[in-house]
Amino acid sequence: MPVFSRQYPGIINKLVSFGHKHTEKRKIDVIIIHSVYNASGGDIYDVDLIINQFAKYKVTPHFLIDREGVIYQMVKEKDIAYHAGVSRLPDGSTGINSRSIGIEIITSFDEAPSALQMDASVKLVKYLKEKYQVKYVLRHSDIAPGRKTDPWNMNWEEFVRRVNNKKDE
Ligand SMILES: [Zn+2]
Numbered sequence: 001m002p003v004f005s006r007q008y009p010g011i012i013n014k015l016v017s018f019g020h021k022h023t024e025k026r027k028i029d030v031i032i033i034h035s036v037y038n039a040s041g042g043d044i045y046d047v048d049l050i051i052n053q054f055a056k057y058k059v060t061p062h063f064l065i066d067r068e069g070v071i072y073q074m075v076k077e078k079d080i081a082y083h084a085g086v087s088r089l090p091d092g093s094t095g096i097n098s099r100s101i102g103i104e105i106i107t108s109f110d111e112a113p114s115a116l117q118m119d120a121s122v123k124l125v126k127y128l129k130e131k132y133q134v135k136y137v138l139r140h141s142d143i144a145p146g147r148k149t150d151p152w153n154m155n156w157e158e159f160v161r162r163v164n165n166k167k168d169e
């Protein structure tokens with residue numbers, strides 16, 4: 001299990017060269033939760049195959065959470081990652097990549113996030129909410145309805161409840 005602190009020792013750095021744009025400073029007030037699997041042959045849950053797939057499409061999240069709940073950081077938070085696509089916030093605004101952090105949880109159409117992934121995603125989002133003035137924590141399907149259905153099979157109500165519960169570790 002990843003161990004969390006302000007310094008974030010539980011995160012494994014796996015910074016990639018594609019799918020993002022460097023910035024010196026940006027405002028972060030949105031977190032978008034996604035899910036992904038490897039659809040290109042081989043193990044559908046393999047981290048490196050999934051990263052190869054992101055590379056092929058020149059997209060990436062900031063964070064990727066594997067089935068064991070290990071968190072990989074693929075893009076620095078201050079850099080803009082291409083993860084949201086054509087999308088719109090509840091207040092109607094667009095340009096979500098420029099102000100958001102994207103988190104991909106490895107699941108499939110058939111399987112929910114594992115308990116370890118739920119724990120890791122709750123901890124990660126809580127940490128990011130402490131660090132930034134986050135206005136929205138949303139599913140990809142919330143910002144791109146009709147186009148996106150992820151995160152798949154995620155108990156969103158439980159996730160939101162845990163993120164907002166200060167006692168939940
Ligand atoms: Zn997505």
